[in-house]
Amino acid sequence: MAHVVIVGAGQAGAAVAAKLRALGHDGQITMIGEEPSPPYQRPPLSKAYLLGEMEEERLWLRAPDFWGQHNIALKLGTKVTAIDTGAQTVTVGGETIAYDDLVLTTGSTPRRLPAAVGGDLGGVYTVRTLADVDAMRAEFQPGRNLVVVGGGYIGLEAAAVARKLGLNVTVIEMAPRILQRVAAPETSAYFRKLHGDAGAVILEETGLDRLVGDGHVSAVRLKDGRELPADFVIAGVGITPGAELAEAAGIAIENGIRTDETGQTSAPHVWAAGDCASFPHNGGRIRLESVGNAIDQGELVAENIMGAGVVYQAKPWFWSDQYDCKLQIAGLNTGYDRVVTRQTEGEAVSYWYYQGDRLLAVDAMNDSRAYMVGKRLIEMGKAPDAAKISDPATDLKALLKG
Structure with a gap:
């Protein structure tokens, strides 16, 4: 056998x-x-x-x-x-x-911060395994100072948890904006505001010089010379x-x-x-x-x-939970040249990525209908007119039949 x-x-x-x-x-x-x-x-x-x-x-x-x-x-x-x-x-x-x-x-x-910049100090964590999270859970106490290095989804999720638990949180991102590698400026702006409204500090275009401490991290020194107090650090650098x-x-x-x-x-x-x-x-x-x-x-x-000989047809989807926002992503936005915004009543908003007339991906914030319809449209190879997408009166489900 x-x-x-x-x-x-x-x-x-x-x-x-x-x-x-x-x-x-x-x-x-x-x-x-x-x-x-x-x-x-x-x-x-x-x-x-x-x-x-x-x-x-x-x-x-x-x-x-x-x-x-x-x-x-x-x-x-x-x-x-x-x-x-x-x-x-x-x-x-x-x-x-x-x-x-x-x-x-x-x-x-997970990539770790190099020892040359203090990445081997105590109190420096990554988020990947159960053991990683168990090791850091005791750090999450109200009033303590957390610095998150990296403004990707993992770093932002950890930052959101820390703010909800009453910690002082600063996120530093070397790129011009958070989520730059994976999302449009519109999505970056949405989450920058979400974290700012919750009391987190987001520092973009901000490089890490080194972590400071005697055996255990106590501060984060930035490239511009500033020092941020840090009881612990989470690295979300890919x-x-x-x-x-x-x-x-x-x-x-x-x-x-x-x-x-x-x-x-x-x-x-x-x-x-x-x-x-x-x-x-x-x-x-x-x-x-x-x-x-x-x-x-x-x-x-x-x-x-088992001998099926099936070819893989990827249908990419992702999600992230931050504060009370559920982000759902359908498709891959690589190569997009424009973004169409759909704003409906309440907190629901979605960003639709196009390359020419082709629909590539959808970022949907608290809008499960936009996500589900967008995912179906992408899988069907359909690309609705951008004016219909941006019009809040458009019945999205009807686009599946068009």
């Missing part, structure tokens, strides 16, 4: 294992994860879990007995140190495990794909583990899915860091291990 080994016990790995069993795979399945916890969802870590509104057990992707009931062997708290694609084995500690198919769902790793293991095994790398449209890597019987994998998309190659991609790509790899 074919043995499928999955390296990485996160969202993508769990999707592969569960889908294989759902499709009738009756061979061995072994899932290996570095963390001691069973597979869990990461997005709530910087939101509900950090706020104390969600218990650890609610993070788990499956009930604890699911894995045993489906004969899926979990090896947790352990690390794969080598892959031999010729012998079709992985090394885990002193053990060698043979595979018929290997799936790499090795995720991604992530890198978990491709080291694959690269050491001679598997092709291109902004992550390179796969074809079926999820197969350059090595026979080796697949990749989730944050770590780059794949063909619209004549180019992309890597998506999202729950939706991890699930869809993981399930597709499971289907193809």
